[in-house]
Every structure is written in structure tokens, then in C-alpha cells.
Amino acid sequence: MANNHENILYFETEFDYPLIVKGKGIYLYDEDGKKYIDGCAGSISTSLGYGRKDMAEVLSKQAEEISFVHRHHVSSKICNEATDTLKECFPTMDKFFMVSGGTEATECATKLARLHWYHKGKPSKNKVIGRWMSYHGYTTDALAYGGNPGRRKEFSAILREDGHIIPPYCYRCWASKEPESCSFECAKALEDQILAQGPDTVAAFICETVVGTTMGCVTPPDGYYQKIREICDKYDVLMVLDEVMCGSGRCGTMMAIEQYGVVPDIVALAKSMGGGYFPIGCVACTKEAAKPIEDAGGFPVGHTWAGNPIASAVVKKTLEVIKEEQLLDNCTKQGDHLRKRLDELKDKYPFIGDVRGKGLMQAIELVKDKATKESYPRSEKIAEKVFKECMANGLIIMTSVNMDKGQKGDAIMMGTSFDVTTEEIDELVDILEKSLVKVFS
Numbered sequence: 001m002a003n004n005h006e007n008i009l010y011f012e013t014e015f016d017y018p019l020i021v022k023g024k025g026i027y028l029y030d031e032d033g034k035k036y037i038d039g040c041a042g043s044i045s046t047s048l049g050y051g052r053k054d055m056a057e058v059l060s061k062q063a064e065e066i067s068f069v070h071r072h073h074v075s076s077k078i079c080n081e082a083t084d085t086l087k088e089c090f091p092t093m094d095k096f097f098m099v100s101g102g103t104e105a106t107e108c109a110t111k112l113a114r115l116h117w118y119h120k121g122k123p124s125k126n127k128v129i130g131r132w133m134s135y136h137g138y139t140t141d142a143l144a145y146g147g148n149p150g151r152r153k154e155f156s157a158i159l160r161e162d163g164h165i166i167p168p169y170c171y172r173c174w175a176s177k178e179p180e181s182c183s184f185e186c187a188k189a190l191e192d193q194i195l196a197q198g199p200d201t202v203a204a205f206i207c208e209t210v211v212g213t214t215m216g217c218v219t220p221p222d223g224y225y226q227k228i229r230e231i232c233d234k235y236d237v238l239m240v241l242d243e244v245m246c247g248s249g250r251c252g253t254m255m256a257i258e259q260y261g262v263v264p265d266i267v268a269l270a271k272s273m274g275g276g277y278f279p280i281g282c283v284a285c286t287k288e289a290a291k292p293i294e295d296a297g298g299f300p301v302g303h304t305w306a307g308n309p310i311a312s313a314v315v316k317k318t319l320e321v322i323k324e325e326q327l328l329d330n331c332t333k334q335g336d337h338l339r340k341r342l343d344e345l346k347d348k349y350p351f352i353g354d355v356r357g358k359g360l361m362q363a364i365e366l367v368k369d370k371a372t373k374e375s376y377p378r379s380e381k382i383a384e385k386v387f388k389e390c391m392a393n394g395l396i397i398m399t400s401v402n403m404d405k406g407q408k409g410d411a412i413m414m415g416t417s418f419d420v421t422t423e424e425i426d427e428l429v430d431i432l433e434k435s436l437v438k439v440f441s
């Protein structure tokens, strides 16, 4: 453990973490000067390249002017300005509540849904139905409505069970359908679950619009979210989307759901909206979702750093940069290029079963047999081997494992900051190909 520090509780005790001392654009540099492409933007989190002077200036200027206020007593001008920018970027949403990360955002989103019904005089409507293989954060409630079997396992005894539905995983359909025979059984499962739980007990349904690490960029088919919206409306269930990873422009639109032509009631955002320069999260909702809570006197949820001035300044600047530098278009352009290069790898190699994703959030699923879609036994740790080989070759990617009902499956995910160039994507894919060939040879 050359770099590992004795006082840190590491994610993986046995892993020798490179010690990063500098970042520039999509590149990271360790203490020995080794250069890495950050091919997964941290954890599909940073939207602006590293080392930007304009972002550093915004941080330092705001810290000098006013670094902290508490929302119970005062408000700040910069928070108002950031919220105006949020409204411009997310025009279908009306009310915004800024927090410090993705888990806080999903927790606040589901609390907002529960409070909505509480103040409408229906306190029994407090269940949050989730979707298997969607991840919403690591707090107890987020793990409960979350559907990542691996992350829930150790805490299962303390997780509230409000029900989960099957995911829209077309590559290995849980309803045993093919695209030709599919009539959105996975979406209709929501109706069955609401009925079984009792519509009078269900406050909301939550899922990741495009699934992140739990499945490796699973992208539901067109029509899926229309069906989900219809079912939510039919039973007075609020539709809550987790766009912590896929939102804020990563898929080429400010919200990934825009590409499905559906407006949710509540959205949780984080990661990319802070550029990668400050911890940030945000709950956005329609005025109808917020109204009962506002009528009852306000949103009582705590969180000391909610609406923090520095976070607000960073969000405002990040969203401005995304607009000024036309980074949504670049996400689509470079995402298409990445996808094309990954599709070429799929045609060339027998171990790539599926390529999927939207914009700069793309994944490949690695299989033992392309024809039968058979996965490698998990004991072979294929995704981890690819990760380590890429790392040795100067590329950081993300692994996604056990997407096949929490039992098996290997995928790797890629997605850089939004200001990536075509040449940089080519460099990333070239290193990836070299690493894959080594692992599978």
C-alpha cells in the first residue's frame, strides 16, 4: 500500500490508490507525474474539466463576500440568483431546494412527496415505491426505496419495505419479452404494485431516469415513462425522478426525461450541476407538488448547508458555462462519437454483449457468450480486471456489476466532463480497447 494513508477509512482496504495532485481538463496527474484520463468524470459527476480558473475565482470571490448563511434566519442574494438560473434551465420545474449531495436530494424529494400528501389531509399516503436496480443514495431511507441488492444487503433488517417494481432492462427483460412482444410489462408492474400496496397508502414512485452504476447506463425504451406517468396520475401517486447522475445536461438535455416528453412532479439533481467544484444537490418540483407544503407554512426539512452561498455561486456559474460554451450540444456530439466507437468495439469483439446509454453516460456489458448473453461467473471479477488494466494504462473508468438481478453481470461505464473533445474520446477508447484485449487474451 504505497500511497494509502494509515488514518483514512478506505473504500477498498487492499487497493493501492494513486495519489492525485493535479487535474487539467479531463486529465488527472498523480504524485509521480503519471497522467490518467478521467474517463468517468469522478463518478459520472464532474461536468466541467478540472483546473478552470473561472471556477476557482467564483469560489474564492464568494467565500470572501459571504460563505455561509442559515436558511432558518436569513437568505442570500446569490441563492436567489442561482435559483433564477435553475428556473431558466429547468423551465418545467417551479420550486428549487438546494442541498449538498445526491442522497440528500433524493431524501428531500421523497420527503417532499410524503409531506405533500400529509398536508393534503392524506397522511396514510406515505409509501414510496421504488424500482429494483435503481440507486438513490446511502442513507437508510434512500437504501430502502433504492433497489441495489448489493448495497441493501448488510442493512436489510432496518430497511422499510414499500415495494419495488421490475426494471426496464431490455437486454435481459425480467418479464421475458422481446422488443416485438413487449407491451411495457415493466411499467405496468407499477399499477400492480400500487394496487397491492393500496393506492391510499402510496405517496410516490421513484426511479433513476437512466440507470447509473447499479445497471450500467440502462436506458428505458420510448413510451416507458409515458406509461409510468399515466399510472401515477391514475392513482394520485407523485412521479419522482432521480437525475442525480443522468441529469443536469449529461444526457444532452438538462433533464434526461425531456427526451421522453414527460414532466415529472419532483426531480432530484446533483453531481454535474456543481461542475465538480463543490458538493451540491437540488430538489426541483412543480408548483402543484409544492403547494400543500407552502400552504401549510413551508418545507421544514433541515440540512445546515441547504442553499449555501458558495454552492449557489458554483451552481449558477456551472449552468452559465454549460449554456455559454454550448456544452449540451457537445454532450450529444461527443456522446454520439463515444457510442459509435463503442458500437465498433462490440462488432469487433465477442465479449461485448451490449452497448447502451445516452449522451456522455455510456456503458458496455461484458459477456462470456454473446449469442446466449451468458455472463461470466462473478468470481472471475471481469469488470474489476478491466478497471485495473485501464488504470495501469492511464484510464479511469467505472465498474458496474451484478446488474442481472443482483447475482451476476459485468459492465463498465464511461462519461467524461462535458467539455471533452473528439480526439480525447478517441484516446479514451483506444486505451480501453488495448486494456480489454489484454484482459480477454
Ligand SMILES: Cc1ncc(COP(=O)(O)O)c(C=O)c1O
Pocket (backbone or CB within 6 Å): 043, 101, 102, 103, 104, 106, 135, 136, 137, 138, 208, 212, 213, 242, 243, 244, 245, 246, 270, 271
Ligand atoms: C442516481 C444516483 N442517485 C443518488 C446518488 C447519491 O448521491 P451522493 O453520493 O451524492 O449522495 C447517486 C450517487 O452516485 C446516484 O448515482
